[in-house]
């Protein structure tokens with residue numbers, strides 16, 4: 109098992125630099141039994157603050173203006189408190205009702221992220 113908050117994000121390539129700010133970070137090493145929680149809500153609702161509060165670390169960027177701060181999906185994996193053999197992955201997401209992104213596009217990116225984070229052929233339970 110890797111370091112608490114170091115697992116997960118794929119490194120971006122140099123040519124991605126221009127778009128890296130809005131590029132979703134994928135789970136590069138998804139494991140069977142991962143518990144993945146997408147933290148969703150309207151922009152500015154406090155999703156990133158909630159993640160930082162739960163992890164007790166300032167890892168998710170928090171906004172301080174009327175513009176949306178979180179512009180890409182980003183996973184924060186920790187060993188599951190109830191079962192350290194599993195990983196709990198909190199995923200910061202783009203906020204709904206934002207002037208920066210269309211809600212349908214945000215949902216599409218979430219589904220694409222979930223698909224990319226499951227093993228090929230493995231089914232994924234979605235609960236809302």
Ligand SMILES: Nc1nc2c(ncn2[C@@H]2O[C@H](COP(=O)(O)OP(=O)(O)OP(=O)(O)O)[C@@H](O)[C@H]2O)c(=O)[nH]1
Nearest residue numbers: 151152153154155156157170171172176177178203
């Ligand atoms: N009073 C109060 N302010 C909060 C709370 N949670 C977050 N905030 C503030 O609300 C603002 C937005 O918080 P974020 O955590 O960035 O919200 P977000 O949902 O991630 O926003 P975007 O990523 O920009 O869509 C920040 O100034 C936070 O300090 C809360 O529970 N109470």
Ligand SMILES: [Mg+2]
Nearest residue numbers: 155156177178
């Ligand atoms: Mg945010």
